[in-house]
Amino acid sequence: MKRILPFIIILVVLGAALTSAWYLTRTIPASPNPPVNQPVNQPAASPGSAQASPAESQNPAVTGVPGAEPAHVHGPANAPVKLEEFGDFECPPCGIFHPILKQMEEEFGDKLQVTFREFPLVPTHQHALPAASAAEAAGLQGKFWEMHHMIYDNQNNWKKEFDVRPIFEGYAKQIGLDVERFKRDVGSDAVALRIMQDGKRGHSLGVKGTPTVFINGREVPFENLPAEKLRVVIQNELRSAGQ
Amino acid sequence: MKKLYALTAVLSLLGIADALYLTIEHVTGQTVRCTILSGCSEVLSSQYAVVAGFPLAAIGAAAYFAVFSLATLAVFGYTIAGKLLTPLVVAMFFVSVWLFYLQAFVIRQFCQYCLFSAAITTCLLVIVVSLRWFRPAKH
Numbered sequence: 001m002k003r004i005l006p007f008i009i010i011l012v013v014l015g016a017a018l019t020s021a022w023y024l025t026r027t028i029p030a031s032p033n034p035p036v037n038q039p040v041n042q043p044a045a046s047p048g049s050a051q052a053s054p055a056e057s058q059n060p061a062v063t064g065v066p067g068a069e070p071a072h073v074h075g076p077a078n079a080p081v082k083l084e085e086f087g088d089f090e091c092p093p094c095g096i097f098h099p100i101l102k103q104m105e106e107e108f109g110d111k112l113q114v115t116f117r118e119f120p121l122v123p124t125h126q127h128a129l130p131a132a133s134a135a136e137a138a139g140l141q142g143k144f145w146e147m148h149h150m151i152y153d154n155q156n157n158w159k160k161e162f163d164v165r166p167i168f169e170g171y172a173k174q175i176g177l178d179v180e181r182f183k184r185d186v187g188s189d190a191v192a193l194r195i196m197q198d199g200k201r202g203h204s205l206g207v208k209g210t211p212t213v214f215i216n217g218r219e220v221p222f223e224n225l226p227a228e229k230l231r232v233v234i235q236n237e238l239r240s241a242g243q
Numbered sequence: 244m245k246k247l248y249a250l251t252a253v254l255s256l257l258g259i260a261d262a263l264y265l266t267i268e269h270v271t272g273q274t275v276r277c278t279i280l281s282g283c284s285e286v287l288s289s290q291y292a293v294v295a296g297f298p299l300a301a302i303g304a305a306a307y308f309a310v311f312s313l314a315t316l317a318v319f320g321y322t323i324a325g326k327l328l329t330p331l332v333v334a335m336f337f338v339s340v341w342l343f344y345l346q347a348f349v350i351r352q353f354c355q356y357c358l359f360s361a362a363i364t365t366c367l368l369v370i371v372v373s374l375r376w377f378r379p380a381k382h
Contacts, residue, residue, distance in 0.1 A: 002319065003319070005319060006315045006316045006318065006319040006321070009315050010311070010312045010315055010316075013256070013259075013308070013311060014308065017259055017263060017304070017308065020263065021263055021266070021267060024267045025267055025270055088277055091277035091284065092277070092284045092285060092288055093277060093284055094277065121277055121278065124277065124278070124352070125277070126351070208278055209277050209278035210277045210278075
């Protein structure tokens with residue numbers, strides 16, 4: 001018996017590991033990160049992946065301290081669904097979430113209002129702060145969203161570079177900013193203050209990572225950020241608002 | 244000796260759990276959210292996370308399972324298993340060093356799960372080296 005026992009232990013551990021792996025691969029929800037070569041706006045294949053649990057999307061509403069004012073808002077003020085994203089321009093899941101959010105804005109139109117809050121993860125992402133500063137500096141010239149889109153759309157082109165300033169200055173030129181003013185604004189106190197205020201708001205809401213999304217003041221669980229689940233969460237909110 | 248082999252088996256179980264978690268993250272396409280302390284998104288989505296079409300984490304899980312099996316057999320007196328353990332753990336340690344280098348100087352991000360695995364492998368190396376050096380003399 002003693003000679004067989006180690007083999008029994010090994011087989012039990014192997015069985016437990018394989019069973020756990022099988023169970024977890026079936027229960028872990030699809031993430032906003034689709035498999036390589038799959039368009040990001042296509043639902044990732046996963047059993048029951050479109051079932052955004054109402055209970056999960058109904059975290060208690062929170063308010064927190066105010067962020068930078070005026071906030072970067074896209075969509076009508078009277079929209080029944082107000083989405084607030086805390087993002088980091090260098091974070092890969094944020095880059096993947098970006099087209100998903102654009103898709104939601106297209107689908108829901110005037111019923112959805114989107115607010116973007118800066119939450120650069122320093123020091124994890126070395127270019128997150130310069131990227132946030134570039135977007136905020138563009139905002140001072142009224143072109144925050146143009147720079148926001150430009151930075152996210154080209155995330156893979158600049159994130160590995162050593163010096164990103166000339167790249168962002170190039171983007172500033174492309175979207176028609178006064179580049180000299182942009183260069184001054186990037187390092188200004190006004191820009192730094194806005195980023196700090198957004199960060200303070202994030203911390204007051206318990207934000208610890210990015211992307212973190214709140215809809216009508218309630219945090220949307222990370223696993224509900226793929227397009228097909230986020231759509232259900234927004235539809236649930238619209239239903240609650242009687243729309 | 245037996246206690247050290249048992250400790251090796253327990254540590255390799257932790258390694259299996261860690262590598263299995265990373266494998267599932269990889270297979271399901273789940274990307275860990277970016278946080279202040281973790282660069283897992285960057286590491287797990289890098290080109291180095293796949294070797295010959297297999298998730299590196301799955302290869303790691305298999306290696307830890309091999310260590311567990313050999314250590315368990317060694318506890319029960321299979322001496323050949325104890326001998327095979329040393330080259331396997333040494334090879335795993337060198338792979339861990341290489342992966343640490345990739346995280347530090349190429350990807351320039353650290354994933355805590357990968358660091359945990361490297362720590363386990365380092366502990367395993369210390370144990371198997373101890374087993375080699377402090378083997379009781381034959382009479």
